[in-house]
Ligand SMILES: Nc1ncnc2c1ncn2[C@@H]1O[C@H](COP(=O)(O)OP(=O)(O)OP(=O)(O)O)[C@@H](O)[C@H]1O
């Protein structure tokens with residue numbers, strides 16, 4: 001299951017979108033998503049969707065990859081739709097069966113909310129699909145930079161994210177190995193109710209945690225021996241550079257956001 | 264003056280237990296290839312950690328390139344001079360891409376970006392991993408990961424690399440890759456190598472072998488000198504290379520064989 005989450009599924013490329021500065025991309029994403037919440041008509045959504053299509057086209061991401069990223073929110077989408085359709089009342093009566101009824105307001109709000117969620121997820125995944133986790137971390141580190149003065153350890157947070165990203169595949173692999181080893185000794189991860197299954201996870205989680213702590217210990221030593229001493233005075237192999245392109249992208253998305261917010 | 268000098272070094276992790284190191288005196292010259300062998304718990308890893316200030320001696324002193332490890336202002340400089348490669352290849356790579364991992368050390372040293380670029384490229388080339396610079400480390404084989412770890416150290420331009428059982432978790436192919444790499448670095452780049460290992464075959468190419476036993480240095484000598492005393496090594500629970508053992512047995516049977524270290528030499532002297 002952990003394997004089909006789009007986050008961290010960066011698709012390497014060399015498109016205009018890929019080459020935008022990660023800081024700009026993060027700012028634009030936050031801005032557009034905020035604007036998304038101001039949209040109050042399907043016409044607005046259509047315009048937003050058009051923007052998404054243009055970005056997808058420019059970035060050369062296969063649309064199927066974006067659709068696949070929607071899988072994890074499918075349940076949430078269905079739930080939202082069902083709740084609204086059956087429980088939001090108002091407008092014309094469309095269908096009735098005993099005490100269950102669907103009214104036009106519910107149908108409208110349901111689809112409205114679902115569109116919002118889908119666009120939200122799609123737009124965010126555009127960021128993660130075209131920006132490598134490393135660039136993302138760099139971008140976040142930089143944007144949090146001003147907060148260093150009030151004691152936010154921005155560089156250390158970014159380092160933590162990098163390490164987490166680095167070790168997710170390693171730990172997944174290890175979990176898989178432990179699971180097989182425990183299954184060979186008769187552990188059962190698949191049957192029983194939720195409580196029983198959760199309890200059955202203990203023989204997986206205990207060794208996994210012990211090994212994770214040992215790794216953390218080793219890694220801390222290795223980092224220290226490679227002169228890591230916090231973010232202070234650290235330089236980077238890739239320094240972020242903002243160009244004209246980035247300002248054009250920012251300008252366009254400011255205009256777009258304003259349109260969404262005002263109309 | 265020697266590159267690394269240990270003078271009367273003691274070390275204990277815990278005051279209740281026996282010290283992990285007792286009265287170690289050792290000096291290592293620039294450009295040397297030194298192998299350290301010894302049974303489990305004989306203090307090899309502890310000794311290694313003293314060399315780049317991951318630990319400080321309980322008594323005595325460690326001098327690296329003229330700098331005492333007790334002076335805190337020297338720590339970064341010492342760690343830059345003496346790099347360390349650990350046993351588990353998975354637990355020493357930090358970044359999500361090979362290239363970024365190699366850049367980690369120089370970044371910590373505050374080297375300007377264009378210079379880091381140059382060093383990363385050179386380091387990856389030196390270990391023969393330049394083709395993999397965009398790979399995520401978890402997609403590499405053990406031997407490749409270990410070579411990336413070595414590149415990460417080389418990029419800091421050290422004078423010495425300490426490797427603590429770098430091949431212990433590798434298959435024969437990976438082991439050969441790593442051994443070839445460190446011999447290349449020693450011969451071609453003049454980097455001092457301190458190599459801790461349990462594989463006796465890996466020590467025959469060293470300039471000197473240090474034998475450790477229960478926290479002390481038992482013996483120091485060239486591979487020929489060390490492996491001549493097979494029985495002493497066996498008493499410490501250590502093996503000797505197969506060829507050396509075979510020559511020893513043949514000599515006992517009265518066949519005259521000169522001192523040899525490798526299978527090839529054995530074959531040459533017999534045929
Ligand atoms: N972190 C620690 N805390 C307490 N004692 C330790 C620690 N690390 C090692 N020791 C003890 O110090 C002694 C020397 O250990 P060290 O790891 O240096 O041996 P080694 O020669 O590297 O062994 P191996 O061949 O197993 O790697 C051992 O008795 C060990 O139990």
Ligand SMILES: [Mg+2]
Nearest residue numbers: 307308309427
């Ligand atoms: Mg050890």
